[in-house]
Amino acid sequence: MRSKHIAIVGISARSDRPSHGVAAYLQAHGYHIIPVNPREAGTLILGEHCFASLTDASKHYSIDIIDCFRKSDDxxxxxxxxxxxxxxxxxxxxxxVHAAAADKARQAGIEVYMDLCLKIEHMIRC
Incomplete structure (x- = not known):
């Protein structure tokens, strides 16, 4: 992957949660993770400041990928x-999976992936 700054939306501070494990894997492989979770905002997750929203995070970092660990309805x-x-x-x-949101993102020029684990795809391709 060429992208280096990955926002992990819905990241958990709990190390037993998938979002935490994926973020730790990406971090271990040289990616800068940007935790986003309003309940954890202001704390450190994996040594990185957690933001309440993508908007807040974008004031500090240019975000290449948004990795979503939220329910489809969210x-x-x-x-x-x-x-x-x-x-x-x-x-x-x-x-x-959220087809309508994916279509909206694509219409805005954003690349979209659904129902795929970023960690697994990285392991396969890199």
Whole structure:
């Protein structure tokens, strides 16, 4: 992957959660992870400051990929923020699908992946 700054939306501070494991894997492989979770905002997750929203995070970092660990019904507002901040890619983890939000993102020029694990895809391709 050429992208280096990956926002992990819905990341958990708990190390036993998939979002935490994927973020740790990406970080171990040289990617800068940007935790986004309003309940954890202001804390450190994997040594990185956690932001309440993508909008807040985008004030500090240019975000290449938004990796979503949210329910499918929660994806439309994430896509709206992705469009507003000019993100390049929205990635919906395994089991997460929202066709209308994906179409909206694509119409805005954002690359979209659904129902795929970023960690697994990285392991396969890199």
């Amino acid at each position: 994806i439309p507002p994430v896509v709206d923020e992705a469009i507003a901040i000019g993100a390049g890619c929205v990635w919906m983890q395994s089991g997460i």
